[in-house]
Amino acid sequence: MNSDCKIFIAGHKGMVGSAIHRKLLKEGYKNIVVLSSSALDLRNQQAVADFFAKEKPQYVFLAAAKVGGIQANNNYKAEFLYDNLMIEANVIHQSYVHKVKKLLFLGSSCIYPKYAQQPLKEASLLTGLLEPTNDAYAIAKIAGIKLCQSYREQYGCNFISAMPTNMYGPNDNYDLAHSHVLPALLKKFLIAKKNNAPFVEIWGTGKPKREFLHVDDMAEASVFLMKHYDNSAIINIGTGRDISITDLASKIKEIVHFEGDIQWDTNKPDGTPRKLMDVSKIHQLGWQHSISLDQGLKMVYEEMKDCF
Numbered sequence: 058m059n060s061d062c063k064i065f066i067a068g069h070k071g072m073v074g075s076a077i078h079r080k081l082l083k084e085g086y087k088n089i090v091v092l093s094s095s096a097l098d099l100r101n102q103q104a105v106a107d108f109f110a111k112e113k114p115q116y117v118f119l120a121a122a123k124v125g126g127i128q129a130n131n132n133y134k135a136e137f138l139y140d141n142l143m144i145e146a147n148v149i150h151q152s153y154v155h156k157v158k159k160l161l162f163l164g165s166s167c168i169y170p171k172y173a174q175q176p177l178k179e180a181s182l183l184t185g186l187l188e189p190t191n192d193a194y195a196i197a198k199i200a201g202i203k204l205c206q207s208y209r210e211q212y213g214c215n216f217i218s219a220m221p222t223n224m225y226g227p228n229d230n231y232d233l234a235h236s237h238v239l240p241a242l243l244k245k246f247l248i249a250k251k252n253n254a255p256f257v258e259i260w261g262t263g264k265p266k267r268e269f270l271h272v273d274d275m276a277e278a279s280v281f282l283m284k285h286y287d288n289s290a291i292i293n294i295g296t297g298r299d300i301s302i303t304d305l306a307s308k309i310k311e312i313v314h315f316e317g318d319i320q321w322d323t324n325k326p327d328g329t330p331r332k333l334m335d336v337s338k339i340h341q342l343g344w345q346h347s348i349s350l351d352q353g354l355k356m357v358y359e360e361m362k363d364c365f
Contacts, residue, residue: 058086058116058159058283065090065114067099067148068121072228073163073221076276077118084280090114094121100143109151117152117160118279119145119201127190127260127328129235134193141197149204153214160216161283162205164198164291166268166332167191168220176335179220179291188329206289217286219279222295222334225357226272231364239269242306243357246313247365256318257310260325263303268295268333271348271356281344295334296346308351312358 058064064081068074069091081089090112098104099121123140130137145162152160169177170185182202187195205216229240236244242259249257278294286292300308306319339345348356 060085061088062086062115062158063088063090063113064116064118065112066118066120067144068119070094070228071120071122071124072224072226072230072272073275073279074118074120075228076226076272077120077279080273080276080280099147100140102143102147105147105151106154109155113155115158116283117148117157118283119148119160119162120279121148122163122198124194125230125235126237126241127326130191130194131326137191138193138197141194142200145197145201145204149201149208149216152216153208153212158215159283160205160214161279162201162216162218163279164202164218164220165195166220166222166293166295166334167195168198168202169332171329175331176297176333177293178335179293179338182291190326190328202291209289215287217282217288218291219282219286220291220293220334221275221278222268222270222293222332224270224272224275225353227357227360229272229357231361238267238302239305239309240357242309243313243361244365246309246315247362249317250313250315251365254317256320257306257315258320258322259302259306260322261302261327262323263306263321264301265327265329266299266301266331266333267305268297268299269305269350269353270295270346271353274346274348277347278339278344281342282339285342292338293334293336294339295336296350297334297336297340298350299331299333300350308354309358312354313362
């Protein structure tokens with residue numbers, strides 16, 4: 058992937074896509090194609106076909122997706138399934154039609170069974186039942202993996218799939234009805250501090266454990282894999298370390314300097330008990346994350362502290 062190769066980033070305005078865009082620009086890539094969803098609806102088969110026929114990208118980062126937290130995933134299953142199926146099917150198929158040299162499809166740790174052995178190994182895919190609150194999203198992502206594998210097997214396409222853990226960082230979604238746990242907690246504590254609230258209420262018991270990867274590390278891993286990974290098997294991207302929601306909330310409370318209490322709404326769902334990625338495979342290739350959770354939390358706090 059030379060600096061003058063034409064690269065298409067699908068989803069460049071999202072958290073992951075924008076981080077990949079920043080990373081490529083920083084590395085000196087000049088021929089990058091990006092279009093907003095209003096200019097190119099990736100769910101529209103003809104629009105995607107016309108785009109590929111016109112632009113003919115050589116490399117594709119498929120970071121576009123409909124994403125959200127536990128509430129959004131559970132409440133809008135039809136949209137999460139349909140939108141993600143359409144996006145990935147259109148982009149992957151047109152990448153085959155127009156002979157894209159390499160495509161990276163980004164999935165999610167949600168693809169793994171709810172009670173899979175921890176840490177989550179790539180081989181655990183399709184070995185058990187999914188978490189019911191986000192099964193629609195997970196099934197769509199699994200379909201994307203299978204599309205990449207099938208086009209590789211049948212047509213020899215160099216399509217690879219990577220499964221990132223929970224991410225956070227610039228351009229994250231802070232809408233409490235649709236966001237993931239870390240940005241939701243940060244926003245809740247910032248608002249509570251601003252309003253001198255006596256407590257912050259958090260969903261669930263606080264017992265589930267989650268792994269968190271700064272999106273700049275994710276972008277670095279994505280570019281690394283585009284350069285160095287060529288296999289049909291999925292590969293995990295993460296830190297290999299997790300933390301309970303209770304401990305995460307305590308860290309954010311301390312960083313925000315909120316002096317009130319934390320109250321847990323145990324009538325709300327916890328989701329999957331634990332989602333820790335086995336990242337030995339990508340470590341063996343030579344990549345590891347560089348931004349610690351403590352460092353990353355301070356970074357997003359500085360970015361967002363005056364926004365709410």
